[in-house]
Amino acid sequence: MIKRNEEIIDHTLNSITDIKRAQASPFLYGRAMERMKQQLPAPVYYTGKVVIQFALAAILLVSLNLVSVRLLKSQHKPQQLSEEAELQRMAQEYFGFENNNTY
Amino acid sequence: MxxxxxxxxxxxxxxxxxxxxxxxxxxxxxxxxxxxxxxxxxxxxxxxxxxxxxxxxxxxxxxxxxxxxxxxxxxxxxxxxxxxxxxxxxxxxxxxxxxxxxxxxQHDKPHFEHPGVLLEQKEHSKVLFFALLKLPNNQQMAYTLAKIEGLSYAEVASALGISVPAVESLMFRANENLRHLLSIYYKKNK
Known part of the structure; x- marks a missing residue:
């Protein structure tokens, strides 16, 4: 009886002698990659609408800058009078009358 | 690569x-x-x-x-x-x-069928896996790595972070415990 029991135990212990390796599901790779990607900080995705809004804002900003630079330049520029107006100004300053002559 | x-x-x-x-x-x-x-x-x-x-x-x-x-x-x-x-x-x-x-x-009777076990060994292996669950964790790990994964004692020692003699000792105790558990199981389930 004891011998019989020992035989069964030996048989049980030897039942995994020629065991083959269990194979992982091929779908496991995809799931593992998905998990790995979740570990990364989430990338920021810009939609087309957001990109267009950014571009328009940038164009607006650049144009505003250009306009303000032109305005500033024009304010500092010495006023260019026409030749006739300059003569008029000189006549008034030196002779006290308006020069109505037409040459 | x-x-x-x-x-x-x-x-x-x-x-x-x-x-x-x-x-x-x-x-x-x-x-x-x-x-x-x-x-x-x-x-x-x-x-x-x-x-x-x-x-x-x-x-x-x-x-x-x-x-x-x-x-x-x-x-x-x-x-x-x-x-x-x-x-x-x-x-x-x-x-x-x-x-x-x-x-x-849960798991109070043999239930697990390893897919790599030969068909004629299925019933006995179920009992063995059931007994393995009752072992202390370190004995179960050493036994699994050596007997099921087929690692050498040196590889088991590296994987468990212990010495080779410690693995030998774990394997000896695991075998003894398994024999004891199996004898109890077969006495109960004649």
Missing amino acids: KEKELITALSEGREEAYKELFNLFSDRIYNTALSVLQHQEDAEDITQEVFVEIYRSVKNFRHDASLSTWIYKVTVSKCTDHLKKNKAKKRFAFITSLFGNDNDL
């Missing part, structure tokens, strides 16, 4: 390196986890966790051990954590069952 090249490619985060790593090691990780936990979904979960852990910490990998040893180490650690959680759950189920709750104690 050689091991060093593979590790470099992994630390650079190259996807083809992960594919190769998966092809090389997924079955070993899954088989170890399945044999220890005896639950397909848990084993798949552990396999994924091991890959995530490799992904996270491959940059810190020191070349003083082989890649396979390191992977077995991570697998053993993940399985041990899972076993601890399972044992805590079982204790809770046992306590609640004492107070009349209808929760059945």
